[in-house]
Amino acid sequence: MDLFEKLLQNRGPLGKHSKMAHGYLTFPKLEGEIGPYMEFKGKKILNWSLNNYLGLANHPEVRKVDADASAKFGLGYPMGARMMSGNSDYHEQLEAELSEFVGKEATYLLNFGYQGIMSAIDCLLDRHDVVVYDAESHACILDGLRMHIGKRFVFAHNDIAGLEKQLQRANKIVEETGGSIMVITEGVFGMSGNQGKLKEIVELKDRYSFRLLVDDAHGFGTMGKTGAGTGEAQGCQDGIDIYFSTFAKSMASIGAFISSDEQVIDYLRYNMRSQIFAKSLPMPLVIGALKRLELLRTKPELKDRLWEICTKLQSSLREKGFNIGTTSSPVTPVILKCDENQVAKLAIDLRENYRLFCSPVCYPVIPKGLIILRLIPTALHTESDIEITVKALEEIYVKLRNNEYISSEYAVL
DSSP states (O other): OOHHHHHHHOOOTTGGGHHHHBTTTBSOOEESSSSSEEEETTEEEEEOOOOOTTSOTTOHHHHHHHHHHHHHHTTTOSOSOTTTTOOOHHHHHHHHHHHHHHTOSEEEEESOHHHHHHHHHHHHOOTTOEEEEETTOOHHHHHHHHTOOSEEEEEOTTOHHHHHHHHHHHHHHHHHHOOOEEEEEESBOTTTOOBOOHHHHHHGGGTSOOEEEEEOTTTTTTSSSSSOOHHHHHTOGGGOSEEEEESSSTTOSSOEEEEEOHHHHHHHHHHOHHHHTSOOOOHHHHHHHHHHHHHHHHOHHHHHHHHHHHHHHHHHHHHTTOBOTTOOSSOEEEEEEOOGGGHHHHHHHHHHHSOEEOEEEOTTTSOTTEEEEEEOOOTTOOHHHHHHHHHHHHHHHHHHHTTHHHHOOOOOO
């Protein structure tokens, strides 16, 4: 079969809806200043879909530093991969400050989070090694594991007993291969808001030999006393052997980093192909990240405000009887029973008639018959925003219960 013909015959679980959804439910265009209120299709809308946790995207100090650095250096400098010609004092300063903040010996800057963790997994493991990972790990972790040619075992989400069984299997294999074991989980799971059971995993090191890699994209800057992440929140940061996070969440920027022992980071610097053969992170992004990290350290009121809003939002939803799962982070999933053919009309109703923008998540990401309306609170949201949102969701719930989204039309895409 011709390659293009094959692609057209099977467009994928999301792509098959592209003609109907594109530009509205998928690839929507939010315009205006980044914040709780933006424009969608020319109308003001209350936005709960941006990972701008601490409100730094348009913070005046951040905007000034971004603008000044762009004016001074442009987006081209430094030119080339860091190993060859793209290193700078600013890159090394950011790495040093990140290491101190998360309590690790050394750090390596990465151009992107998704690409970065995939490449790190590929770099750290060889065919003799066994990797054991949480079933609800992010797609970037799963794609990294696809490149691993050794054994990989999955355990049910946050199931420590299941993890221990897989460690027993892994241990038998590495005794024969001479390989090593790596466990991978997340600090905060971005769909459910659950924290990974990091402390309990670390405690398993007393009985099993393995190294722990934690993807803390949603925990860095939001969790723990200082914002150093979920390991800090659970009192086990030292037990995390390899700590990974991205600038795309609490720092509202582009880039990522990985922190560990000095020798491990040195190994990654000289063996991680996605960084060796890719252009260095542009100077404005590096200097901008330095400023954002400074604000994380010196303005704890930003994180405090985020948690005020988060606590108010989640308690209000629970008081009204909504199922928000077992989230213990700012990620707030509103879980509703909803037939697949109702999802689009529900989302359209929310956006067109309630002027409420949040990300609807349905099958194949979650089981059939359910929808998650994922709300991401930020330090910039207000109590009034929460009241508006909870009232809208109450009305949406009544419409769902009365099957109005099966029989009614709310808007035309």
